């Protein structure tokens with residue numbers, strides 16, 4: 001028989017399922033990453049109660065792409081079932097595996113398209129253990145009540161440092177000299193090798209990475225100009241330029257730090273190479289679609305571009321191995337045959353520091369969402385938080401109602417909640433999707449089920465969860 005500590009949890013396709021809450025394998029509350037978050041959300045010395053939507057061992061998590069051990073530790077400490085794979089999965093296998101999962105954790109390679117997500121009937125939340133979220137159909141996810149979290153800046157410094165290394169390496173043709181010596185060839189040259197002091201760095205996209213890079217580049221004596229669609233405060237003595245052409249004509253080094261969007265596709269192509277200074281350099285550690293690679297090959301062959309560093313490609317392999325060839329990208333062999341081009345396998349954010357920090361940050365966000373419904377930091381749902389239900393508030397329940405953003409829903413929800421004491425309630429919307437959270441006191445098991453079923457039967461419903 002159900003007890004007052006039972007949980008009513010949603011099943012996306014079958015409606016209500018009841019789970020008995022066993023003693024949690026851990027009583028530890030995972031602290032959110034920053035103190036300021038804790039200070040805002042939890043009053044001093046009040047112990048938050050750990051809400052659970054399921055028996056913790058019922059939560060199935062699929063982690064792909066070698067998510068860092070720190071992240072796995074946070075999730076397994078909660079008692080969730082965690083399946084861990086080192087690689088991404090091809091679409092067919094992904095669809096098979098995602099059917100069971102309540103949570104999926106990925107990095108940049110796993111494509112969560114609408115076709116894949118349509119099969120993910122139990123999926124509550126997606127964790128992107130990286131910055132980019134272009135690999136996920138965010139709109140489909142939001143419309144189906146699937147929250148998406150990422151780590152917006154934990155690897156920014158790592159990318160900025162890699163780019164600094166590449167600027168010097170290109171200016172000094174380090175890759176070529178090193179490759180030659182590996183083949184036994186001594187080739188001591190200074191022609192067309194430069195200091196970077198006094199040169200101009202043009203940063204396209206002055207966000208987390210671009211602005212970090214700006215500071216590092218100035219510290220090494222470079223002048224920095226940047227172009228961004230937003231007007232942004234300059235770091236140090238950097239100067240914003242009004243458009244991309246202005247940047248291209250003045251920069252000795254052009255480095256790209258924009259997201260993958262329809263506007264940034266082939267942002268650097270033949271016309272842009274023509275505008276660049278003869279003998280300048282291009283660096284792309286953003287996304288592979290931003291540079292038209294055949295146009296780059298042409299610009300390098302003609303001598304317009306003296307060197308390039310690419311960390312990202314339109315098609316990237318799902319796993320490590322001998323895959324970077326013309327079958328993957330048709331220009332593969334032409335690219336690898338060029339001089340003074342540094343090709344790296346999407347390692348901009350691949351440092352121990354970044355991956356450890358990302359592991360903790362994203363896993364903490366997943367735990368907060370699963371256990372408490374908090375959407376702070378979500379990239380596709382409205383950000384909603386409320387102070388935690390505490391241990392001295394027994395028989396409280398948290399109602400989460402993700403619904404279509406249409407008129408009249410709050411009236412209906414409040415009619416359902418009206419018989420109860422709503423301690424606190426918050427609602428927000430983003431596009432077509434709205435998120436309501438309400439804490440109710442003095443509820444009994446029957447009440448919880450009734451509330452859940454009533455909300456779940458409203459036509460506006462996307463997902464209903466009641467956490468207790």
Ligand SMILES: NC(=O)c1ccc[n+]([C@@H]2O[C@H](COP(=O)([O-])OP(=O)(O)OC[C@H]3O[C@@H](n4cnc5c(N)ncnc54)[C@H](O)[C@@H]3O)[C@@H](O)[C@H]2O)c1
Pocket residue numbers: 131132152153155156159204205206207208209210227228229230257258259260261263264285286287311312346347348349350
């Ligand atoms: N190589 C790697 O391993 C690696 C690691 C982290 C991030 N990235 C990539 O780098 C990108 C940038 O990361 P970030 O953290 O600095 O992102 P960010 O969101 O902080 O900054 C991106 C900036 O680009 C600007 N922008 C957007 N569209 C633009 C356009 N059409 N023209 C000019 N500016 C435009 C934005 O206004 C913003 O200021 C990410 O989207 C991700 O794809 C790659």
Ligand SMILES: O=C(O)CC[C@@H](O)C(=O)O
Pocket residue numbers: 107108109129130131132133155348349
């Ligand atoms: O670790 C990855 O796979 C992605 C790294 C980077 O492109 C990001 O978006 O953070």
